[in-house]
Amino acid sequence: MDCKEAKEQIVPYILGSLESSEMLGIDRHVAACPDCILRLRQEGAIVADLAYAVPQVKVPPGVKRRLFARIRLDSLDEKPSSKIQAWSSLLADLGLSLAARSGFAVTSLLVVIMVLGGIWFNSRLNQIAGEKEALAAQIATVTDSEAEMMERWKAQHDLIQKAAAPGTTVKTLSASKTTVSASAFIVVEAAGMKGTLTAVDMPQLPAGKVYQVWLVKDGGIYNAGAVFTVDSTGYGQADIVLTAPLSEFDAMIITVESEGGSADPTSESVLKGDL
């Protein structure tokens, strides 16, 4: 790739709109071209700012804990293998040097003992590494659960405060089928344009599916612009921002849809409630 081609491709490159093979070509060229490095630097700063154009939302605390648990596991992965390599190399070196100096039978026996010992030792080290991994995974799971509980408690606390504010209304949704114990409630702020939906005991979703919220008015069904998933206990929450006050709608329903949401409901409602 020459400089002219690279310059044409740099903007699509930093916007992420090249195919992987094209990106590699740019990478190779830029590594050796001061002009293109300068161009990359200028355009890259602007594109980095585009990340802030989306509404900023809070990262669930479990993500950071899982990241650091993964880093700890990664460190554990590296250490045992280097120890095993060191011991294997030591045993091999020792066996070979003895064989050179002693009788063949005696040294062969020693080599066999050392090899077997090395195998046992390696296997024990692997076992210990496995136990460490399992332990670290358990710790990560416990800290995740703890973080989820804290997060849920904080969400509930915030919700109670919102619900206590003057003018706030609370509407409930119940399961469409009696076989399902799920329920939900929505806390609607005074102006009626914004609410927080909390669902409990919801059925677990199949992979690639989400719950989607809909509003019903005069027989028509409107997308409320909110999708959510639930945790292992069936708990989920979603913020809903409306273009018209909630009081103008007759009912709210929740259906199961594909990830990303659907333009129209494609399944029967799981929950429904009059507004």
Place this chain on the structure above:
Amino acid sequence: MSKDLSSDKRNLSGDSRSYISWEELDGGGQAHAGGIRDYSSLNDQELLILIAQHSRDALSVLYDRYAGAVYSLAARKLQDAGAAEEVTQDTFFNIWRRASSYRPERGKVTAWLFSIGHNRIIDELRRRRRRQEKLVYQDVSLLNQPADEHGDPTLYAAREMQRSKIMEALTSLRSEQREVVLLAYYGGLTHSEIAHRLEQPLGTVKTRMRLALKKLRDVMGPQAHEWADHGL
């Protein structure tokens, strides 16, 4: 120079303040040797030097600065909180492993960091698109939703100011220029896919992208670089 980052053993959660010895910083020895310094006062590049030396505290501070932006971008583009969490974790795990490959001459830490996150999001978007056609952003108003007001109010206010400036810059673009930026950056489409979708020659799409970025740079000016420098 001391390589003993024993202080890293503390404060892995990153919730409270972390301290390091000045001597632990590459090129940062200056006249403070033996003293301690707040990690959060370090700039992004200094943090990355420490991350390359396996400082978890430094990663924790960098994470606190930018994880929200990476997560928000992923959540908005993928419309899936679980996938956004994975993308955020993968991005910072990659930063942990690849910190030593960062080249300052190629751009700021934020540009490098967001390119890692953005590429990971695009991979996920393209993987999903292979399975099923998904909605892609063509309308700037889709990005104009209220932000989460939880967390540090100062940081929230700064982010909102920054967001408003970027939205203003995006709005100032001609519609055909804005369209290609939104489809590429937020929709994860390749330039060939954009050309196909808009029924325009590939060269026209590239020209629109180039003009769009030039206009964004003119509108946002040096302020954008200030933000990137200070980790806002």
